[in-house]
Amino acid sequence: MEPQTSQTITVTVNGETYEREVEARRLLIHFIRDDLDLTGSHVGCDTGNCGACSVIYNGQLVKSCMLLAVQADGARIETVEGLAPEDGKLHALQQSFSDHHALQCGYCTPGMLMSAKALLDANPSASEEEIRKGLQGNICRCTGYWNIIDAVKAVAR
Amino acid sequence: MTETLSPAQPLVVEEGEEQRGFAGTNVPRKEDKRLVQGQGVYFDDVKRHGMGYAHFVRSPYAHANITSIDVSKAEALEGVYGTLIGEEVAALTDPFFQLATPPGAHIKDYALAVGKVRHVGEPVAIVVAATRELARDAADLVEVDYEPLGAVTDARRALDPETPVLHEEAGSNLSWEGVYEWGDVEGAFAEADHVVKISELHFDRFNSTPLECDGAVVEYNRGTGQWTIHTNNQFPGFAAIMMGPAMRTGLDKLRFVTQDIGGGFGNKITSHPQLVACCLLARKLHRPINWTEWRTEFHLTMSHGNERWFLDTEVAVKADGTLLGFRTKALDDAGAFLRYEPLGGVIWAQVTPGCYRWRNVRLDFTQVVTNKAPCSPNRGYSRMQHLWFTERMIDIVAHELGLDPVEVRKKNYVKAEEMPYTTPNGCVYDSGDYARMLDVALxxxxxxxxxxxxxxxxxxxxxxxxxxGSTLDSGTNNFGQSRLINPELQFSGNNEVATVKLDIFGEIVVTLGTTPQGQSHETTAAIVVADILGVTPDDVNVRAGHDTYWNSHAGFSGTYASQFAVTGLGAVKGAAEKLAGEIKKLGSVILGCPESELELADGFVRMKANAEAALPLMACGAIINANNAGLPEDLDVTLNARYVYRPPFELPDVERKYGNLTLTYAAQVHAALVEVDPETGVYEIVQYAAIDDCGKRIHPQIVEGQVMGATAHALGAATHETFTYDAEGNLLTPNFYDYHVPHAMDMPPLKTGYIESPSPFTALGTKGMGEGGGAGIHAVCAALQDALAPRGRPVVYDSCNPYHRVWELLQDPEASRRRVEVISK
Known part of the structure; x- marks a missing residue:
């Protein structure tokens, strides 16, 4: 029997359910970006260090370059595109990032926002030290992090 | 590890004069709304029907002859669209134009390796396939036979007779050399009470590693012969003049399109070889090509910052600490190719004396090629290396002579009352007060x-x-300085373009020639336009990014070298004033009064004396664009204004290597406190202060953001970031595991401050300031030298000081002390 090289998966992303046939070796980030055309999540490295591809997977923060798309079969995924409520307003974290100039080029921002959201979902009153720890899996090359930490701190209760 | 986080409120040392309008206020950044929602468009977000994905086959050897390349197995794989190898490139293109005089001029550089590879990771072939994964698989099927050669990885050995030669055409590994001498150097040393000799200092190899790697989506239009290149190249003007002649095509056939770029820091200036390869593939395979560089590929091949040695340095000092002059031999390691080099051989001269009143300087500059990744601009390009050297000299002199580094700086800084100050080589420091900045830092x-x-x-x-660390961020290049390395080059001055138009429904639309990577051009341009047209920044729509089709660019368009606040905003101001003039001209016809009696305010052109006599801008746009019957025949108004900003520059004197090389000089004074564990060499930056003076600030929050970013880059470079090669030429830090960039946990408590010394030479009093001069590297080196002094007074001789190097200094301080000698009269 030929080895199976592709598989049909069903994934719910930002509340919408998609059924797609994917190559077994396709990374989740490429599935999200290329197959679903949700290009907010980014790729910044090939080793799982940078966090630009961070998404929330069944309530847990993951780096989507470290998972295969087939592993997401049946999963519920949140990406930056699903962060803002639908009334045209921004999520509190998005607004705070803008207020604090916590982004420049914006490339790390979607992953950074998802990390911050996962952190505050689990620990709404995170301290500065906990915020630093919570964001250490995300690299930003523009801001030096100071404003990012301030932005998250402002949203933490 | 840190006790406080927030930068203190910027310390206002001097209140700027009261100004109407939005300049100087922190209006919300226009870019943010799309970027925080993941709605930015970076090149890899561009999708095209039938697009093929390119994967590069790269050299595993630092130096080798290519004996054969066989792509047949790769091409036979289902889903593979085709390949490209060096032989085809050599037939279809000419070598890239070289900026150097001979011997560097003889170097042949193509889009892919031709016959020989010269560094690990050099592109040898490309495979294009239906998916990213398949392209990568197929690339593994390309069979390349190599005949390995010896490698040179130490610039100090590059010119030894037995060292292998990279480019036979050049005769040796020398790419460029030049002697710079100004003032009376011999006289300075004769007058000196002390001569401090430093045998060897080393500025390390690193770069700013933007989070988005290089890449492009390239389309070819067979009917018109034109390529559309969606790319994150940050200097399309330069890419075009490199690519056009090589591809034997006119520049109009190369359309560059960019919306958002994920960081650049100079590292995305020299992607032209890869872009040429993609253009050839798009034409050959009749399909759009996506090239997305992987992180490891970026580290292996792209734009390392110039590694530089300073050899046999001598500093002439008076007994009271007055610095008379210095001489040194700078040895620059350019890597395997000269993609932007040897411009680094002159760019440093923009800041020849640093912040100091050194009048007598000699610097012998030698640049060599080695079997490492090619060097290209990196935030602080070439000046950072030289400024690190000047700051090292200051601290080593102070320590060796028992002087206070603060006092030596204050004694020797160029003084505020001396501004504008002409340096020994003819550069003009426009304004500033370094001693005052130091006071703020302290x-x-x-x-x-x-x-x-x-x-x-x-x-x-x-x-x-x-x-x-006290540094300068020289901005707005006079490209005439290129003639100091090659008098035949036909570049000089600088320029940037903007257009501002008023459309039918009153839309104010601004286009720029720049390619921002986080520098907030949309926001600052909107502020400048709003203040001139009497509207709010919300009323101003600044198109995101760059498109050659907008016809809003010139030869030097791009975003690099700390200049937007001068060139870009200078163009925006010019275009907005032109438009304002046209609106008034139209207003005078409609309202029936002289233009001099009109003003623009609150969205109207109106009579100063009678605000009721007013025409909304929307009506102006509608009249000219859609309702113009009956207007006077000679009314020369289009409401579509284009302005080219051209800074006031003269050609430098090539013989004396003398002239004004940059228009503005932003300044930085940083201060660091460190605590070192004497047992392990592990250290922590426990407090940090960064003071900046970039003249008039259009948007203080954005300026502070750039200061923070430059600080973070400098701290990364000072402590961990390094491109280390082994003796065989293998890069030991090819990804973010081994190349440690700062994380959120690493950042020290930071306080920022500023003073404003408006530039007398620019339209808005602004100065370019994005690069920052690397002051953090210098401050950390100085702090380490101070900290280690009780343990045998070791000399900090390298720009990068990871814990193991500090430990070595602690273990054997004498080894570093042998680099220094003081001769006193």
Whole structure:
């Protein structure tokens, strides 16, 4: 029997359910970006260090370059595109990032926002030290992090 | 690891004069709404039907002859669209134009390796396939036979007779050399009471590693012969003049399109070889090509910052600490190709004396090629290396002569009352007050209480150090300086373009020639336009990014070299004023009064004396664009204004290597406190202060953001970031596991401050300031030298000081001390 090289998966992303046939070796980030055309999540490295591809997977923060798309079969995924409520307003974290100039080029921002959201979902009153720890899996090359930490701190209760 | 986080409120040392309008206020950034929602468009977000994905086959050897390439197995794989190899490139293109005089001029550089590879990771072939994964698989099927050659990885050995030669055409590994001498150097040394000799200093190889790697989506239009290149190249003007002649095509056939770019820092200037390869593939395979560089590929091949040695340095000093002059031999390691080099051989001269009144300088510059990744601009390009050198000289001199580094700086800084100050080589420092900045830095770092902090650290068994880095961020290049390395080059001056138009429904639309990568051009341009047209920044729509089709660019368009606040905003101001003039001209016809009696305010052109006599801008746009019957025949109004900003520059004197090389000089004074564990060499930056002076600030929050970013880059470079090669030419830090960039946990407590010394030479009093001069590297080196002094007075001789290097200094201080000698009269 030929080895199976592709598989049909069903994934719910930002509340919408998609059924797609994917190559077994396709990374989740490429599935999200290329197959679903949700290009907010980014790729910044090939080793799982940078966090630009961070998404929330069944309530847990993951780096989507470290998972295969087939592993997401049946999963519920949140990406930056699903962060803002639908009334045209921004999520509190998005607004705070803008207020604090916590982004420049914006490339790390979607992953950074998802990390911050996962952190505050689990620990709404995170301290500065906990915020630093919570964001250490995300690299930003523009801001030096100071404003990012301030932005998250402002949203933490 | 840190006790406080937030930068203190910027310390206002001098209140700027009261100004109407939005300039100087922190309006919300226009870019943010799309970027925080993941709605930015970076090149890899561009999708095209039938697009093929390119994967590069790269050299595993640092130096080798290519004996054969066989792509047949790759091409036979289902889903593979085709390949490209060096032989085809050599037939279809000419080598890239070289900026150097001979011998560097003889170097042949193509889009892919032709016959030989010269560094690990050099592109040898490309495979294009239906998916990213398949392209990568197929690339593994390309069979390349190599005949390995010896490698040169140490610039100091590059010119030894037995060292292998990279480019036979050039005869040796020398790419460029030049002697710079100004003032009376011999006289300075004759007058000196002390001569401090430093045998060897080393500025390390690193780069700013933007989070988005290089790449492009390239389409070819067979009917018109035109390529559309969606790319994150940050200097399309330069890419075009490199690519056009090589591809034997006119520049109009190369359309560059960019919306958002994920960081650049100079590292995305020299992607032209890869772009040429993609253009050839798009034409050959009749399909759009996506090239997305992987992180490891970026580290292996792209734009390392110039590694530089300073050899046999001598500093002439008076007994009272007055600095008379210096001489040194700068040895620059350019890597395997000269993609932007040897411009680094002159760019440093923009800041020849640093912040100091050194009048007598000799610098012998030698640049060599080695079997490492090619060097290209990196935030602080070439000046950072030289400024690190000047700051090292200051601290080493102070330590060796028992002088206070603060006092030596204050004594020798160029003084505020000397501005504008002409340096020994004819550069004009436009404005500034370095001593005052130092005072602010000392206040923020808590200089008064240093003795207590030192005692406290020592009571905990730590070594305590304090250091300063004072630097310049020279901005707005006079490209005429390229003639100091090659008198035949036909470049000089600088320019940037903007257009501002008023459309039918009153839309104000601004287009720029620049390619921002986070520098907030949409926001600052909107502020400038709003203040001139009497509207709000919300009323101004600044198109995101760059498109050659907008016809809003010139030869030097791009975003690099700390210049937007001068060139870009200068163009925006010019275009907005032109438009304002046209609106008034139209208003005078409609309202029936002289233009001089009109003003633009609150969205109207109106009579100053009677605000009721007013025409909304929307009506102006509608009249000219859609309702113009009956207007006077000679009314020369289009409401579509284009302006080219051209800074006032003369050609430098090639013989004397003398002239004004940059228009503005932003300044930085940083101060760092470190605590070092004497047992392990592990150290922590326990407090940090960054003071900036970039003249008039259009948007203070954005300026502070750039200061923070430059600080973070400098701290990364000072402590961990390094491109280390082994003797065979293998890069040991090819990804973010091994190449440690700062994380959120690493950042020290930071305080920022500023003063404003408006530039007398620019339209808005602004100065370019994005690069920052690397002051953090210098401050950390100085602080470490101070901290280690009680342990045998080691000399910090390298720009990068990871813990193991500090440990080595602690273990064997004498080894570093052998680099220094003081000869006193």
């Amino acid at each position: 206040e923020l770092i808590g200089y008064e209480g240093l003795a207590e902090r030192r005692a406290d650290a020592e009571s905990r068994g730590k070594l305590f150090g304090f250091g300063i």
